[in-house]
Amino acid sequence: MGRFVARRLLQMIPVFLGTTFLIFMMVRILPGDPVAAMWGDKAPDPAQLAAFTHKLGLDLPWYEQYFDYMGKLFTGNFGETMAGRQVIDVISEALPVTIRLALMAFAIEIVFGVGIGLLAGLRRGKFADKSTLVFTLILISIPVPVLGYLFQTFFADQLKWVTPTVQDSMNLGQLLLPAVVLGSLSLAYVARLSRTSIVENIRADYIRTATAKGLPRRKIIGTHLLRNSMIPVVTFLGTDLGALMGGAIVTEGIFNVKGVGNALFRAIGQKEGATVVGFVVVLVIVYLVASLIVDLLYAVLDPRIRYA
């Protein structure tokens, strides 16, 4: 177990270096000069443009810029935005908002997704199962922006339960609607996955044995059926948490949530390399840790799995 974790942690280093390098290069090859873009459609003053480019170090060859950036990164310095703010400040403003939003969406996914999946799986072929199929199909087929605008129009404009956009991005109550929108697609996947898994396992030998030896139904479902059926669901949830943390650009835009998606969108638009790479560094770590936790959870869920 310990060795497994250690090995996985070591594997993270090349993955981390590779992704940051790729993103660093991708931001650089975006067309257009980020410094000239600060002038918008007006022609930049050549002398000022040159001075600004020099100040930002963008006149250096790419490898020097990269090593310079990585060197600072390892000392905990995420660099500065073009406006002269510390990137770490920008990240620490956006991340708490996204953590709240992502965890809420995540909780909605788990509770409702697994709940609906369990219900459908236990009543295979019955009305509950069929209606789950229809419901999840609808959710999967509606694009997120459509769902967002739909909810916004219905709950805010028609019913007036909430304000159309989030007024305070740290307020959990106000984040509920965007979280529902954000979680709905994955909710449908989770429901489908757990339903399939449960239908498969309910006919497995160990369930029949458990039933035959007279275990109470609640115990059969809780400890045997559900636990064994969760492996594919956990795999999905693990990567999904990473995706949620990466920020939902569309959902955050519709509801004006000031999270990671919003900040990343702005940074990409302004071709602000330091900010984009800074966020990606944090997100890569989140992804890697999430997938490590998923792997460790396998062993918890299925005692047959052991990590040497």
Place this chain on the structure above:
Amino acid sequence: MRGASQAKWVVAAVAVALAATACGSGSSSSEGGAANAAGTFSYQSTEPQNPLQPANAMEVGGGRIIKTLFKGLVDYDPANGQLRNQVADKIETTDAQNYTVTLKSGWTFHDGTPVTAASFVDAWNWAANTKNNQINSDWFSDIAGYDAVHPEKGDPATDKMSGLKVVDDTHFTIALTGPVSYFQYKLGYTAFSPLPKAFFTDPAAYGQKPVGNGPYKFVSWEHNQAITVASFDKYAGTDKPKNGGIVFKNYSQAEAAYKDLVSDNLDVLDQVDPADLASYKNDLGDRAVDQAQGAIQNISFAMYQDGWKGVDKAKVRQGLSMAIDRDTITKTVLNGSRQAADSWVAPGAMGYKAGTCGEFCKYDPAKAKQLVTDGGGVPNNKVTITYNADGGHKEWVDAVCNSIRQATGVECVGDAKPDFKTARDVIKKKQVPSMMRTGWVQDYPLNANFLRDVYGTGAAANDAGYSSADFDKFAAEADKATSVEKTAELYQQAEAQLAKDMPAIPLWYYKTTAGFSKKVQNVKYDSFGDPVFTQVEVKK
């Protein structure tokens, strides 16, 4: 070049500036209830791109905030675009090259220190210096000694422009490199704001917490969320705020801001998003705003191509202009977000004269065809319009081409370049085969800005390569005039020459399409598309 390209940036560039001009259709609430002088309101904004320093805000996010925090020597009356003195008591000149500025006494910065001649001179010297990386540093290029602080290459030799001299606390002199009769008009731009002594000790920290001399003082900046300003009770200017303060609320999407406005969670809108343009007047009723801005969209001719050379070809160009059904295109294709143009200067700029384009900007297919034939037609009977495909121009370019094709029988196709930069490269290198999309957003609301800087021989934004001895003669005379009124009048004569030569077809003016909530009243917009913040009244 200052051509308008993408709608987003047009708005941004427009917002760059200051206050100005005619509020013909300016909206005022019909109810007119009692106002709460201490009430605050919110405004749709974006995160400033740069620290809040007066010469460092070109885009809308920072520009509008700077405008509320600072006040320069002069500004523009939002009602009519006229120049009015603010910190300046008077600005005197006899030759349009050497100016003596007298300041009013009694102006203070928000930190209590007085506004003196040195506040201006030091601020301008600092902003013009290349080392300080101010986006608007080239605004000072008229001043003598600019080369020394802003050399084309290398580090500046000095940090003072020789053209600026402090006489005493309330007097300073400005020497320009040559006569610029409308230099006073330029002084209305926020880049020419004064700075307090505290600024120079730590400009970067100051940029996060600016101290100005304007109608509002800085309160807080929650990055990516909101910037709050409060009215400054010792403000010495003529435009005292009628409200208690403003919250500049960040929106990443215009749709979200619009939704908030309709539900009264936002008070004043910047621009209605394209998706809601069709319905916003219905939604907002008399709270909807729809008025012309100081920006124009043109189609310019590549005058350097053989096809457009020769006296007769002016008739062909006039004919093509008459072949465009501006009214229908602005109403349908552009959803009423533009106003058909009848001159080369946008309304609201001082010196704007309606109808200088005359019959040539009126749709008349029969006359259009006649003129094109009289002028000898166009080579291969085909014209193209070069434009950038990333700015939402395709629809109207196609519509204009259809209009030309149907009216004159001349084949017309759009020549799309993938992005703004590619299109600009072709235009800059004078490689446009036939016609091109051009535009202009005013730097200051004076007709000279729309004419001299776009059609003068060799002007930086003269994309058409137009050169007329008559136009240049009028422009040169106008520049030597000693009063702005005289300048504007002489430029009208220069504009008349454009109707004769038609180097560019005026299409339409940009419009401010915005609105405000039920909580505020007396919301007016100036020709830069900015709300007149100080006049907004919050209802009790």
